[in-house]
Amino acid sequence: MAELERALAALAGEIEFPTAPDLRPRVRERLERRRLARPFALAVALLVVAFGIAMAVPPARSAILRFFHIGAVTVERVQRLPAARERPLATGLGPARTLDQAQARSGVTLILHAPQPQHFYARPGLIATLLQYRGKPVLLAELQGDQLGITKKLAAPDTRVEPADMGSFGLWITGGKHVIYWETRPGEGSQIKPRLAGNVLIWTQDSRTFRLEGDLREEQMLELARDITR
């Protein structure tokens, strides 16, 4: 070993690190809380399944709610889709920024474990980025607070809404295209034009809402989502 490396090894024993706390009690408590929360999540998932089944049956369809919420997203069933056209995934989300700039503008701390892109988009309450996954562009949006929401208008049964095994509550929207509206507050920059959207996975975790959109199959989207919020 070179002298410098020996000196560094010698210095290692003298570096002052704070005493490592015993993390077991707090980790145990959080695992226990998750275990108790699971039946509730299952119940929610079952409700979503019931909702999906009801959506597929015309007589039942008219008898159930025409819209429902998941985190910052409202899903609304309509007879006919409003006029909208396909646009690039990040249309209207603002200029590309560095992560630090985007986090400062949005007030949202991005949770993204992999992969790590270079450019980010931000609005108050929203941070988004374009990922390349399995060779396809995927838009990741993370919303927090109530400064920005999303409304999705879909025409069943062309567009299917299914429960997804993700987070505390997940939805997989697939089939025919639906229309996405980004609901910004008045005075918070230019409004974002609605556009047609394809396959989308939405899930919530704590107080955050995550949305992934791209031309991926459900299992691929779930794989990416689990990597993001693992």
Place this chain on the structure above:
Amino acid sequence: MVGRPLDESDLIGRAKRGDTHAYEDLVYAHQGIAFRTAYVIAGNAADAEEAAQDGFVKAWRALGRFREGAPFRPWLLRIVANEARNRRRSAGRRAHLALRAATEQPSGDAAPSPEAAFLSAEQRESLLAAVNELPDDQRTVISLRYFVGLSEHETAEALGLPAGTVKSRTARALERLRESYG
């Protein structure tokens, strides 16, 4: 029958099947190095504790995807380090962690360890100052490799970098240290 102590792969297997006691044993075994890794990256003890704790909870949730037989520590440290990086980013910190030598000296007649005897007090101060003056990315690699004791592979995993980048970054840092430390 006398039970034998469980080795790590046994503990991981049991934890994967939902045994939280087995997972607590894993937490106990790795919490020290997880905390120190997070401390080097996050730059303060409070964020490091939160990052390590969140990392352990997320690792529990991801255990189903942990590959049987793979080394557990680098996998865990990657998750913890990600948490630490997220905290550092969100705090927007620019000032880096200044490493300090412990002020407490061995008491009484206790002989210094062979490693400690290798450096005089003056050399120690000089080397520590040189490390603290390294650019942030190089100082982090040196701290993880030499002070926390991670392997090159573990350092690469923790920082989410290719092993080659860690190797070249370490080489550049050592070169700078040679220039300033002598």
